[in-house]
Amino acid sequence: MLKEFHESEDGAIVILSLLLLPILLGFGLILIDAGRGNSAHGDLQAAADAIALAGARELDGGADALDRARTAMALIDNSVSLLAVRDDDGTVDENELRLEIAYDGTDAPFLVRFLDAIPDDDTTPITASWLTDHATTDPSDAQYVYVYAQSRNLQTIFGALLPKLSRGETAAVGSLPVGATAVAKSESAACDIPPLFICNPFEYDASGNYVGDGLQMAFQRGDLHGRMIRLHPSGNETPMPGNFGFLDVSDADVSADADPSGGGARSINDYFAGQRNRTCYGTGLVRTKPGASNGVRTGINARFDMYGGRYQSGGVNGQDAFTVRTALNVRKGIMPGSQGNNIDDCVMQGNSLANGTVVGDDHVWTPDGFNANGETDPAYGLPDNLTMNAPNTGGLVTSDDVAGAYIGIGEWAGQTYLDRNYGVDFIDYESIPSSFPGVAEGYSGPGTVQASRYDVYQYELETDVTVDGVTMPLYQVRAPGDADEANPTPTGESGEALCLAQGNGNGNSGGSVIVTDPDPRVLVAAIIDCGENADETGRSDLPVNSYASIFMARPMISYAPGMDMTIDVEVIDITGYGGNGTLETFIREESVLVR
Numbered sequence: 233m234l235k236e237f238h239e240s241e242d243g244a245i246v247i248l249s250l251l252l253l254p255i256l257l258g259f260g261l262i263l264i265d266a267g268r269g270n271s272a273h274g275d276l277q278a279a280a281d282a283i284a285l286a287g288a289r290e291l292d293g294g295a296d297a298l299d300r301a302r303t304a305m306a307l308i309d310n311s312v313s314l315l316a317v318r319d320d321d322g323t324v325d326e327n328e329l330r331l332e333i334a335y336d337g338t339d340a341p342f343l344v345r346f347l348d349a350i351p352d353d354d355t356t357p358i359t360a361s362w363l364t365d366h367a368t369t370d371p372s373d374a375q376y377v378y379v380y381a382q383s384r385n386l387q388t389i390f391g392a393l394l395p396k397l398s399r400g401e402t403a404a405v406g407s408l409p410v411g412a413t414a415v416a417k418s419e420s421a422a423c424d425i426p427p428l429f430i431c432n433p434f435e436y437d438a439s440g441n442y443v444g445d446g447l448q449m450a451f452q453r454g455d456l457h458g459r460m461i462r463l464h465p466s467g468n469e470t471p472m473p474g475n476f477g478f479l480d481v482s483d484a485d486v487s488a489d490a491d492p493s494g495g496g497a498r499s500i501n502d503y504f505a506g507q508r509n510r511t512c513y514g515t516g517l518v519r520t521k522p523g524a525s526n527g528v529r530t531g532i533n534a535r536f537d538m539y540g541g542r543y544q545s546g547g548v549n550g551q552d553a554f555t556v557r558t559a560l561n562v563r564k565g566i567m568p569g570s571q572g573n574n575i576d577d578c579v580m581q582g583n584s585l586a587n588g589t590v591v592g593d594d595h596v597w598t599p600d601g602f603n604a605n606g607e608t609d610p611a612y613g614l615p616d617n618l619t620m621n622a623p624n625t626g627g628l629v630t631s632d633d634v635a636g637a638y639i640g641i642g643e644w645a646g647q648t649y650l651d652r653n654y655g656v657d658f659i660d661y662e663s664i665p666s667s668f669p670g671v672a673e674g675y676s677g678p679g680t681v682q683a684s685r686y687d688v689y690q691y692e693l694e695t696d697v698t699v700d701g702v703t704m705p706l707y708q709v710r711a712p713g714d715a716d717e718a719n720p721t722p723t724g725e726s727g728e729a730l731c732l733a734q735g736n737g738n739g740n741s742g743g744s745v746i747v748t749d750p751d752p753r754v755l756v757a758a759i760i761d762c763g764e765n766a767d768e769t770g771r772s773d774l775p776v777n778s779y780a781s782i783f784m785a786r787p788m789i790s791y792a793p794g795m796d797m798t799i800d801v802e803v804i805d806i807t808g809y810g811g812n813g814t815l816e817t818f819i820r821e822e823s824v825l826v827r
Contacts, residue, residue, distance in 0.1 A: 272410050273410050273412060276381050276410055276411070276412040277381075277412040277414070279308070279342075279381060279412075280342065280379045280380070280381040280412045280413065280414040281414045281416075281825060282308050283305045283308050283342055283344070283377075283379050283381075283414070284377045284378075284379040284414040284415060284416035284823075284825065285414075285416045285823045285824075285825065286301075286304040286305050286307070286308055286823075287301040287302070287304055287305045287344065287346075287377040287379075287416070288301070288376070288377045288416035288417050288418045288823035288824075289301075289304065289418055289821075289822075289823040290304050290418075290809070291346075291371075291374050291375065291376075291377070291417070291418045292418065292448075292515075292778075292807070292808045292809060293371065293372050293445065293777075293778075293808070294371060294448045294449070294808050294809040294810065295371060295445065295446055295448070295449055296371065296809065297371035297372075297374060297809070298346060298369065298371045298374060300809060301346070301374075301377065302344075305344065305377075341381060341382060342379055342380070342381050343379070343380045343381075343382070344377065344378065344379050345363050345367045345377075345378040346367065346368055346369070346374040346376070346377060346378075347363070347366045347367060347368065347374070347375065347376040347377075347378050347415075348366050348368045348370075348373040348374065348375055348376075349366050349375065349376075350362075350366075350376055350378075350415060350826065350827065354827070358378060358413075358415070358827070363378065372445050375417055376415055376416065376417045376826070377415065377416050377417070378413075378414075378415050379413065379414045379415070379416075380411065380412075380413050381411060381412045381413070381414075382409070382410075382411045413827065414825060414827065415825065415826050415827030416823050416824060416825050416826065417823065417824060417826055418515075418821070418822075418823050419514075419515075419821075419822055419823070419824050420514070420515045420807075420819055420820055420821035420822065421512040421513060421514050421515065421819070421820050422512065422513045422515070422756060422758065422779050422818055422819050422820075423512040423513075423818060423820060424508060424509060424510075424818060425509060425513070425755070425756040425757075425779075425818050426503045426504050426509060426755055426756070426757075427478050427479035427480070427481050427500060427503055427509055427511070427521065428476065428477075428478065428479065428504075428755060428756075428757040428758070429476065429477055429478070429479055429518065429520060429757055429758040429759070429760050429774075430461075430463055430475070430476045430757050430758075430759055430760070430780075430782070430799075430801075431463075431466070431471045431472060431473050431474060431475040431476070431477075431759075431760055431761075431762035431763070432444050432447065432473060432759050432760060432761050432762065432763075432777055433461055433463070433473050433474045433623040433637070433639050434447060434450060434455075434456070434473075434623075434639075435473045435623075435624075435626065435761050435762070435763050435764065436473065436623075436624040436625065436626040436763060437624065438624060440624060440625075440626045440627045441626075442626065442761075442763075442764060444761045444764065444777055445777075447759070447777060447778060447806065447808075447810075448778065448806060448808040448809055448810030448811065449810055450810075451669065451803070451805075451806045451810045451811065452669060452670065452809075452810035452811075453669075453670045453675075453677060453679075454668050454669050454670030454671075454672075454675060454677060454679045454681065455670075455677045455678050455679045456679060456803045456806075457666075457667070457668050457669060457670070457679035457680060457681075457684055458617075458640075458643075458644060458668075458679055458680035458682065458683070458684035458685065458802070459617060459639060459640040459641065459678065459679055459680075459802065459803070460614075460615075460616045460617050460620070460638070460639075460640035460644065460685070460785060460800060460801075460802060461638075461639055461640070461782075461800070461801050461802065461803065462474075462616070462620075462636065462637055462638040462639075462798045462799075462800050463475065463476040463637060463798055463799045463800070463801065464476070464634055464635060464636040464637040464796060464798055465477070465796060465797070465798075470762075470766055471520075471760070471762040472623075472625050472628065472634045472762055472763060472766065473623040473624065473625050473626075473634065473637075473762060473763050474622070474623035474625075474634040474637025474638075474639070475634060475637065475762065476757075476799050477520055477521070478500060478520065478521040478528075479511075479513060479518050479519065479520060479521060479758060480511070480518075480519040480520065480521045480772070481500070481503070481509060481511045481521070500521075500527070500528065501527060501528040501529075501530055501531030501532070501542075502531060502542075502554065503531070504528050504531030504532045504534075504535075504755075505530070505531035505532075505534045505535075505542075505543055505554075505556050505557065506531075506534070506554050506555055506556045506557035506747075506752075507554045508554065512820075513758060513776075514776070515776050515778075515779070515807070516775065516776065517773045517774065517775055517776065518758050518760070518773070518774060518776055519772050519773050520760075520772050520773075520774055521772075528788070529787075529788035529789070529797055530542065530543060531543075532784065532787065532788050532799070533787040533788055533789070534556050534557070534558060534744065535557060535558060535559050535562075535752035535753055535784065535787075536558075536559065536562045536564050536579075536753075536784075536787040537558050537559075537562040537577075537579070537729040537730070537731045537732055538579045538731070538787055539556075539578075539731065539732075539744070543556050543744070555744065555745050556744040556745070557744070557745065557747045557752040558729050558732055558744050558745065558746050558747065558752060559729070559746070559747070559751060559752040559753045560693060560707070560729065560746050560747075560748050560751075561689060561692055561693050561707040561727045561728075561753070562727060562728070562729050562753075563613075563653065563692070563707060563725060563726070563727030564579075564613050564725075564786055564787050565591065565592040565593075565611050565612050565613020565614070565725070565786065566579050566589055566590070566591055566592060566611055566613070566725060567589065567590045567591075567592055567609055567610065567611035567711075567713070567723075567724060567725055568589055568723075568724075568725060569589050570713070570723040573721045573723075575723055576589075577725075577726065577730035577731050578730075578731035579731065590609060590611070591611075591789075591791060592609040592610070592611030592612045592613060592652070592725070593608060593609050593611075593612055593652070608652075609652075610652060610653075610711040610712050610713045610722075610723075610724035610725070611652070611653075611711055611724055611725040612648065612649055612652035612653055612711075613649075613785070613786050614644075614649060614685045614688070614689075614785040614786065615644055615645050615648070615649060616638070616640055616644065617640025617641055617642055617643065617644045617680075618642060618643050618644060618645065619640065619641040619642055620638040620639070620640055620641070621638065621639055621641060622634065622637060622638060622639075623637055623638075623639050625763055626763045626764075628763055628766050635796075636795065636796055636798055637798070641678045642678065642679075642680060643680050643682070644680065644685070646661040646664075646682065646683060646685075646688060647660075647661040647662075649661075649688065650688075652711065653709075653711045653724070653725070654706070654709055654711070655712055658697075659706075661682070661683065661688075662682065664683040664687055664688055664691045665683065665687065665691070666681060666682055666683045666684070666687055667683075667684065667686070667687050668680070668681045668682075668684075669812065684802055685783065685785050685802050686783040686802050686804055689753070689783065691706070692705075692706045692707040692727060693705065693706075693707055697709060706727075707726075707727035707728065708726060708727060708728045709726070709727075710722040710723075710724055710725070710726040711724025711725050711726070712724055729746055732744050732746065750817065753783060753784045754781055754782070754783055754784070754804065755781070755782050755784060755801075756779055756780070756781050756782075756815065756818045757779070757780055757782055758776050758779055759776065759777045759778050759779065759780050759806075760774050760775070760776060760777060761775070761777050762774070778806050778807045778808050779806070779807045779815060779818070779819060780803050780804075780805065780806045780807070780815075781803075781804040781805045781806075781814065781815055781818075782801040782802065782803055782804065783801055783802045783803075783804050784799070784800070784801060785800045785801060785802060786800045807819055
């Protein structure tokens with residue numbers, strides 16, 4: 233019996249199991265600790281990513297960009313736990329990681345640095361020396377947010393079960409560091425906009441000091457509100473403050489000098505007439521396109537119900553077919569041709585007006601006023617400011633080198649505009665709401681606290697009035713013209729796109745459409761500090777200060793003999809912290825992780 237019991241092998245597996253059980257339990261605890269470590273690292277990485285992304289979203293080059301980035305990062309609501317074993321009472325002994333952020337190297341779970349550059353190769357680590365060399369406190373240079381997250385060490389369960397070493401300390405394997413690194417930057421692009429750039433006319437102050445980095449703050453104060461900006465084409469010369477020019481497009485078949493009426497080559501002014509521009513432009517650098525700038529007048533003026541060249545006989549057909557876009561309100565200060573009660577509202581496109589049309593009185597080309605024929609005409613375009621100055625060029629060139637470029641200061645003749653177009657005392661200019669973005673009380677800056685031209689334009693679109701018992705939108709009211717008791721029919725200008733409606737052969741007989749969203753008289757343009765980059769001779773890639781939505785106050789025509797055509801605009805909104813946020817339709821903004 234004893235011999236059989238001695239030779240029996242039925243319980244061998246139990247003995248082996250007992251021998252292997254500590255090893256299996258150890259591996260199990262290691263797997264649990266690995267899972268805890270991975271989970272803790274994942275939580276920590278997610279927190280670091282969130283902080284980096286929140287900060288990078290604010291890096292728009294504005295003067296308070298870093299302050300806004302710090303505020304945004306501090307608002308992140310997150311925590312990381314599971315980094316320590318629980319005490320006997322079931323609580324974690326202050327090992328939960330809170331969002332404390334250090335910007336100056338002091339001890340905190342999250343260390344943040346704003347960098348002006350990172351290594352080109354993603355495999356190159358960002359070392360302590362790199363952080364020292366490339367950390368910046370200049371908001372205009374900050375391109376990246378670097379976040380290093382270091383928690384308290386992970387206390388492993390496996391290590392806690394090991395025998396205690398001397399002095400009650402745990403074995404080294406019981407404590408493992410957990411850290412995470414994240415790097416983010418801000419990326420944005422302007423899409424589906426005309427390929428237009430304007431040289432920042434506010435780049436320098438009166439003393440020639442560069443102030444372009446404060447453009448957003450100037451807008452926020454209201455310093456750009458209600459100021460006419462007359463932009464002169466730069467041509468093939470180096471652009472200067474007050475110039476405008478073109479951006480490159482991806483289609484190699486586009487030429488700024490192309491004949492807009494012939495051939496299969498698509499002209500760049502198609503993009504101003506309504507063709508969709510499929511090129512998106514970044515907020516870092518844009519590629520400019522040299523070329524004569526007056527050629528875009530037919531595209532721009534189609535937005536004012538003025539058709540010529542390629543767009544005169546109705547749309548653009550063929551492979552590049554698109555709809556020419558015309559604004560709902562096209563009042564522009566040009567009196568139509570008339571014979572008695574027969575009015576021809578088609579203003580012909582060209583260097584000189586024809587068909588009996590007359591440019592009305594306006595403040596164009598001279599601050600003292602412009603009178604086309606020596607008479608008080610019942611057509612009055614949106615005028616310049618009462619004071620017009622040439623843009624400061626920082627001493628790089630004289631004002632004569634940007635001839636025709638002016639910037640308005642202070643008030644403009646809003647009441648005169650209303651009286652000439654709608655009759656004296658018909659509308660009170662001061663009753664029109666103003667979109668002045670600053671604090672009106674005590675304001676003494678270069679802008680005006682009263683309604684801007686764009687405010688008046690919007691008022692014309694949104695306000696209904698009753699004239700001779702007929703209720704109509706204000707913009708459709710025809711200026712009095714030569715109306716008197718003997719001939720009571722007004723013969724002045726109407727803001728309605730009547731040339732498109734008439735289709736009488738002088739204008740566009742088809743292929744155009746009135747558009748309200750987006751408004752054809754509102755363009756989006758890149759603002760470039762041309763003066764600061766004037767030494768980049770022959771360079772086509774220029775840094776972008778910001779993007780702005782601009783209101784086209786007048787069409788592109790030669791208002792006086794021998795004068796170049798200009799683009800006359802008001803700034804409506806601007807990208808960056810000081811803007812009103814109305815550019816979101818065109819500007820795609822996001823922060824992205826790059827490390």
